[in-house]
Amino acid sequence: MLPDRVETERLLLRPFEPDDAGALFGWFSLPEVARWSGTGEPMRDVAEAEARIARMPERAGSHPAAGILAVCPDEALPPVGMVMLVPIPASAGRERGHGAGDWEVGWHLHPRAWGRGYATEAASALLERAASAGLPRVVAVTHPDNAPSQAVCRRLGMSDLGLRDDWYDRTLRAFALPLPAVGTPAPHQ
Numbered sequence: 001m002l003p004d005r006v007e008t009e010r011l012l013l014r015p016f017e018p019d020d021a022g023a024l025f026g027w028f029s030l031p032e033v034a035r036w037s038g039t040g041e042p043m044r045d046v047a048e049a050e051a052r053i054a055r056m057p058e059r060a061g062s063h064p065a066a067g068i069l070a071v072c073p074d075e076a077l078p079p080v081g082m083v084m085l086v087p088i089p090a091s092a093g094r095e096r097g098h099g100a101g102d103w104e105v106g107w108h109l110h111p112r113a114w115g116r117g118y119a120t121e122a123a124s125a126l127l128e129r130a131a132s133a134g135l136p137r138v139v140a141v142t143h144p145d146n147a148p149s150q151a152v153c154r155r156l157g158m159s160d161l162g163l164r165d166d167w168y169d170r171t172l173r174a175f176a177l178p179l180p181a182v183g184t185p186a187p188h189q
């Protein structure tokens with residue numbers, strides 16, 4: 001079983017707690033963050049953040065590598081973002097190999113945390129986790145106009161798949177990273 005908490009050089013990644021609702025609301029209530037997520041609409045009430053935190057275990061599922069984790073540069077302070085490794089829902093009518101059965105790595109950060117490399121560092125830790133758990137590949141999907149997240153995908157070594165409609169019943173810019181089999185050294189990049 002993989003640990004719930006992950007430590008990187010600068011970050012603690014940990015499960016969300018009910019007390020994190022204010023921080024989660026703090027970034028998802030901002031139009032500049034919400035526009036890249038889900039419906040694109042900002043949260044209007046902290047109760048939406050509380051409900052989202054309550055749904056996180058179900059969204060992540062039971063695979064030992066899966067998780068939706070708070071990104072904390074300082075354990076004593078509220079999180080500044082989130083990172084996730086979750087099964088990604090295939091678009092309606094998609095069969096295995098065309099979106100079904102894929103895993104997604106993703107991130108959302110408060111604007112005050114942008115430009116510090118936190119998304120890349122946190123996502124890298126989850127990609128290592130995915131590889132150690134034997135997942136064969138991970139995808140990331142971005143709004144077609146979200147150049148900063150696409151740059152993170154490239155820094156992670158992900159290949160640009162172009163515009164795809166394999167997931168979430170939407171056209172998104174997709175990226176993929178094949179992962180080495182357990183016990184196989186990763187290729188040098």
